[in-house]
Amino acid sequence: MSRERDTAPPSGPGPGRRAGVSRRTLFAAAGAGGLGVAAGAFGHAAVAGDGVEASDVVPFRGVHQAGIATEAQERMHTAAFDVTAAGRAELVSLLRDWTAAIEDMAAGREIGGGATGGAYDAPPADTGEAMGLSASHLTVTVGFGRTLFARGGEDRFGLADRLPSALIDLPHFPGDALEEARCGGDLVVQACADDPQVAVHAVRNLARIAFGRARVRWSQIGFGRTSSTSRDQATPRNLFGFKDGTANLRNDEQAALGEHVWVSGLAGGEAWMNGGTYMVARRIRMHIETWDRAPLSEQENFVGRTKREGAPLSGGTEFTAPDFGIEGRDGPLVAVDSHVALAHPTANGGVRMLRRGFNYTDGSDGLGRLDAGLFFIAFVVDPRTHYVPMQAAMARSDLLSEYLRHTGSGVFAVPPGAGAGEYLGQGLLGG
């Protein structure tokens, strides 16, 4: 039952590209050869680069990490870790092991020796719950928290002089109700896939591999992507029932991605971040019970768009630019304190962000209310310019504070992608 391990890097389409073929087709293509063969076939299609598009594999290696400009998948499992490794060598070994495992899983392969292929008297190298499932467009994106570089003045891994200036602690915003156990972390792993079991399998195995070197600090499951990151995707709805992410950066806007998402041009101690980006994660609980009792008129004025179509209240259709009255136009305007106005680039010095968040529902609180909302994720070139000013303006809005409460927070430096033979973070930690 052992399986061969593909060692050549995939050379398929770029990270932003996905082949739209169903799992049924994949299994049909794999024929009667069984699950192992099917998984092998997925890997093969990506490796061979032979024009076969019957793949739901997102290539792992590249200039940028996958899972950022990649078309947003349907499900997410993100976990932050506290590093317990004794020193830099152990941290490097963890990142090497993670890189190999991520490459396997992204290709639809079982990790290492597989779920059943190793020694019978040893724990399997893969936990196995993704056996028989396709790669499901799995991407795993790894980032570094500020505490990895320095924690309470302690330079655990000799990285203090490589802390990027953009990797800030976010300031306190009005209305923040952050829970320590949902904040921060030395490392973050964002796993996205169309099948939640594939995303959970990825995080669970990375946590297993990290045993003794890092442990889970918090984790979050999300569903129903709240943003579309390609023009092929319809704009999904958040738990307020409104379309969310209409004005999001798309993965074919190369110039805008270069300006607003990808880090470039740094030298010296921060040069390792070129090709990377920053991930801002905020767990935003929505007071949906309060919202659900608000009149439709109030909901639409709050958002600044119509609920059904997502058109700005100034008129037009979903993708019509909202009119905030700045240019003195007659007719209906979008209120300047609406969500769309506060979040709009025109109100934020022209900055844009690549949003890639997910809805969440984590059971209920002790008061009979659902603990539900938005796990906000944005990838930006610099949180200081591309997140803090916007959030500061939003948090001052009385409208928002009635319905939203930020309960978790993290900022992570996401290094560039791994080239052939490299591990994630090699530019920072050396090889």
Next chain:
Amino acid sequence: MSRERDTAPPSGPGPGRRAGVSRRTLFAAAGAGGLGVAAGAFGHAAVAGDGVEASDVVPFRGVHQAGIATEAQERMHTAAFDVTAAGRAELVSLLRDWTAAIEDMAAGREIGGGATGGAYDAPPADTGEAMGLSASHLTVTVGFGRTLFARGGEDRFGLADRLPSALIDLPHFPGDALEEARCGGDLVVQACADDPQVAVHAVRNLARIAFGRARVRWSQIGFGRTSSTSRDQATPRNLFGFKDGTANLRNDEQAALGEHVWVSGLAGGEAWMNGGTYMVARRIRMHIETWDRAPLSEQENFVGRTKREGAPLSGGTEFTAPDFGIEGRDGPLVAVDSHVALAHPTANGGVRMLRRGFNYTDGSDGLGRLDAGLFFIAFVVDPRTHYVPMQAAMARSDLLSEYLRHTGSGVFAVPPGAGAGEYLGQGLLGG
């Protein structure tokens, strides 16, 4: 933007039947008419009974409630409620309102006047986050907890003399670590759909509708059905990485369903349960970190099956009957203390259950471990014969207690389906 409300009961295929047509096909069929039209089309296909199978609608009305013998969907959101209604009339009004809302949602329609079709200065009748999503095979199954009939000697709703004898409080099992906040409830609502946003939308709206009459006690999200309930479905894997539910009752085993699932032949105060069943829900946390460090040999001996194929260790393939050595056969046997042996009908007086559980992952605990496992759901004709003996035997197993901990529990009487014009539970509460 208002939408017409279909009032005729659907007359499509039976609850156990699903049309296998993709959402893409549905939207293509709906054409360019927009979201409202698309949703209307779903409802229409089911209502018209015109042979159109381009529907992912599971009919709501029938002899039995949907969501039991229905082919298991991919996602689940289950919530239990404490009733706060002042008396029986308010409880009846809640069940009437829920029935109407469930019928709308199951047909792919927005609830009542819709998400945007009501008065502009009133809260919408539907929260809207499922606009543009298909019915997604949504089923919502409603059940009654023991406390609805009598709570601490108080007969709140005049139902004490109609308490079914099978609606027991489960005994304490060895190894139970039940959390009060995850147990019990006067009412339960199990929403299943292929799209989690559709399932969450259902529970969220039922909670909203219940405002002032019932409030959420606990809720649980699940993914990756852990059982197949039709022969068309491959056996999925649980978070131990093993196929789960190989020996499950299938929805085409009518005689077995009649014997082991559907209540029948009751008279007097319990007659309202004829056509119903009992739902046993157990939140079973898996100590996956411990499991992941166990050798493959130990894992397979614990389960009694091979990990990759799911074949019994006595040989054969997945669907070969396990050999426990009872008939004195030579060759390898399945250990009598393995999971498959303890759960097998031969060890439990021939009883079978319809399992319909889901995997769950609820973030992590404070100790760096994922809070993950199985939300076990079984539908049985009588928990006293069809659950308690098996669980008692399993809980005595040292093997299991190392890896499993039951943290939540509930038993609910699931009344029969609603006929034309009826509300769910009408047989109990009267019309």
